[in-house]
Amino acid sequence: MTNEDSFYIGYVSKTRGLKGEVQLFFEFEDYKDLEFDIIFLEVNKKLVPYFIDQIKLHPNSTxxxxxxxxxxxxxxxxxxRKKMYLPNDKMPERDPDDFRYTDLIGYLVVDEEHGELGEIIDVQEMPQQFIATVDMDGKELMFPLSDDLILGIDAEEEVLEVDLPEGLVDLYKA
Incomplete structure (x- = not known):
């Protein structure tokens, strides 16, 4: 098994008790849809299989x-702290209509006033909203992904059209 044959789901965060139980932390959004009988942990840059005896999922990504x-x-x-992977054939199928803000990573952001700003390199979920991070000529421009600011999403061309608040882009250009 290689990294190309698998997808990243999270990491082992800590031990629990004396009998070898561990806590897993998932960075894979749909972790509840995954099938767990075997996981692969990255040890010395190789994926090593570990067979699961028992697993109890929790709602907080653990x-x-x-x-x-x-x-x-x-x-x-x-x-x-070992990274966890599953084989690509265990990737859950997603409904094509199930669009998420994280799907915008890689999209080109075009502002109504300033034109092309750059590519979205990250989308983070904050308590009240999602925040997009755009690589704007080597600087990171951050803005909330709210309906008030989004003018349109072209999934085919991978373009996000926005109308950012006056002065926001200028803050990052300085």
Whole structure:
């Protein structure tokens, strides 16, 4: 199994108890739709399979899991901070109409007044809203993804048309 044959889902965040249980943290949005019988952990730049004995998912992007042959905290401790992967064939299918703000990564942002600003390199979920980060000539321009600012989304051309508040772009150009 190589990184090209798999997709990243998160990492082992810490141990729990003395019997080898670990806490998993998911950075994969649809982690509840994943099938867990085996996961691959990145150890020395290689993906190593670990068979799951038990797993209990939680709503806060975490789970508690035990692996076969990991029955003591000392064996589990070496897994902490290891990245987790699943084979590409276990990627859940998404409804084509299920559009998310994170799908905008890679889109070109075009402002009504300033024209092309750059490509969206990140979308973060904050408590009240999503924030887009645009690479604008090496500087990071950030703005909220709110209906008030978005004029249109062209999924075919991967273009996001916006009308950003007056002065926002100028702050980043200085």
């Amino acid at each position: 789970a508690y899991a035990t692996f076969e042959d990991i029955d003591h905290i000392d064996k589990a401790q070496v897994l902490v």
